[in-house]
Amino acid sequence: MTSNAIYGIDVAGGSPRSGQVPRYAVAILKDGSVYRHSMLKIHRIFRMIKDDHPMIIAVDNIYELAKDKKELIHFLEKLPSGVKLVQVTGGLKQVSLPFLAHKYDISINPRDPGDEAEACARLAEMGVGVEVSLFEDKTKIKVSRARSLGRGGWSQNRYCRKVHGAVKVKSREIESILKGAAKERNFNYTSKVVKGFGGYVRCEFTVNARKCDVPIHPSSGSDVQVNVRSFVRDKIQYIPLKSKERRPTIVGVDPGTTVGLSILSLEGDVLHCASYRGISHDEVVKLISEYGKPAIVATDVYPMPAAVEKIRRSFSAVSYSPGGPIPSDEKIELAKPHGYSNDHERDSLSAAISAYKKYRQLFLKIESKYPPYMDIDKIKVEVIKGSSIEEAINSLKEHKQATKAQKSVAETSGSSSDDIDDETYRKMTEKLKRRDLEIAELQEYVKELVGQRRSRD
Secondary structure (H helix, E strand, O other): OOOOOEEEEEEEEOOOOOOOOOEEEEEEEEOOEEEEEEEEOHHHHHHHHHHHOOOEEEEOOHHHOOOOHHHHHHHHHHOOOOOEEEEOOOOOOOOOHHHHHHHOOOOOOOOOHHHHHHHHHHHHHOOOOEEEEEEEEEEEEEEEEOOOOOOOOOOHHHHHHHHHHHHHHHHHHHHHHHHHHHHHHOOOEEEEEEEEOOEEEEEEEEEOOOHHHOOOOOEEOOOEEEEEEEEEEEEEEEEEOOOOOOOEEEEEEEOOOEEEEEEEEOOOOEEEEEEEEOOOHHHHHHHHHOOOEEEEEEOOOOOOOHHHHHHHHHHOOEEEOOOOOOOHHHHHHHHHHHOOOOHHHHHHHHHHHHHHHHHHHHHHHHHHHOOOOOOHHHHHHHHHOOOOHHHHHHHHHHHHHHHHHHHHHHHHHHHOOOOOOHHHHHHHHHHHHHHHHHHHHHHHHHHHHHHHHHHHO
16 A cells, blocks of 8 residues: 655666666655665665555656666566656756755755755655656556476376466456456456467456556466566656646636636646536536636636636636637637637637737746746736736745745744754654664665775775
8 A cells, every 4th residue: 555655766876877886865755754865775775665655756867767768667667556756857848956946945955865865755745746657557467378388298288278277267267357347447458368278378458547456466376377567658758746736727718508618827738628518616616626726717708707707706816808709710710729629618718828818928028037946827927917027026036035034033933942842852853863874874885885895905
C-alpha cells in the first residue's frame, strides 16, 4: 500500500553517464518531518523505496537516475506499483531548480545536494512538476512454458501433454480473474492462444488498463511462468501534476437545456471543451472548479444570460461578452482550429477564445515585464480585474514583503521564549538524529574510499 511519503533525490557524486558509480542525497518528507540521507547507492535507495512505498519520487533531472531511455524503463519497472516519478523542473520546457525554489519560498543552497533533494520533495508536495510516464495504460500478460521440452525420448509426449495442460489451466485461471476484475474496474481485454499437444503452448492477454490496476502478478513454477509487462511508449510523456493551488482560467459558457462548456488557461490552451444535457448549476460549478479558478467567465451573446451570470458570481470572476452577436462564420473561424462536436461546444469555445484575444496583448506585455521570481498568473489576474501592469507587480511585491515580515516576526517571537514545548523538543531531537545519521553515512563513505585507495596501492 502506498504511503504519504515523498522522496526527493539529487545526485551527490558520480553520474550514470560516467564510469564512476553515482551516489545520491535523499530527502524524505513523511508525517510532517524531513529525513535526510547522504551518499547512498541506487540499490540502497530501492530497498528504502520497497519498505516505504512512497507516493512520489521527485528529481530535477530524470537522467541523474538513468543514462538513457532503456535504463529509465528499467528504473520505472523496478518501482512498486502506484509510485510516481516526478520531474519538478517541467517536461520538454524546463526551468531551473533554484528559480523554482525562489518562486515558492524554499530555502536552498544550490551546492548542497541535500538541500536540492529536499527542494525537489517539497515542490512535488505542492503539485509542482510533471509525472514521467513511459508506459501506456495497457498491460500484456503472457502465460507460457517455464522450460524447454527437450530433444525428445520415450516419455516426451507425456511430459509435453503435462506442461501444455498446466499452461492451459493457468491461462483459464487468469482469464477467470480478469473477467471479474473487468466488470469491477471497468476495463476490457483480449486473448490470443497458441495451442499445442495436450493444451496451450502459450496464451497472451492484452488488458486495456495500467499494470497497477491489473490483479495478476508475475510468477514462475516448475512447468508454467507468467510474465506481466506494461506497453512502452515510443516517447516519454510528461503529465502535469494537479497543483494544490488552483490556477486561473477563462471559461466560455453556452447556456440552455444542453450546456456548452469550454475552459482555457491564461496561455490560451484549451483545457476542456464539451457539452452536457440536463446538467445542473452546481454540477457546472463543480466541473469548472476541477480545472482551476475562473478569472473570466465569457458568453458569445450580449447581454450576458442570467444562467451564465449566476456561474460568474459563484467565482467572483470578471464577465466578458461581445458588443454584439458574433457571426456564425466568425465563431467557426475561432473554434475550428481547436475542434468541437456540436454548436454548443462551438459557441462556448468561441466565447472563451474571444475573451482571451481581448487580453492577449496585455498578457504579452506582462510576459516581457514581470520579475521572474513572481507568479505571472497572479499579475495577469490583477490586470484582468482592472489594475495596470505596474500596479499589479507593486501590489504583489508589497504583499510578499509583508508576508515575509510577518513570518520573521513570528519566528523571532517564537525563539525568544524560554520555554520549549513538547512539539519543538521533538522536532529538535529528530533533527539531531538526522544529523547523526548523515554523519554516520558520510563516515562509512570515507572508509570505503580509503579502502579503495589502499587496494590500489
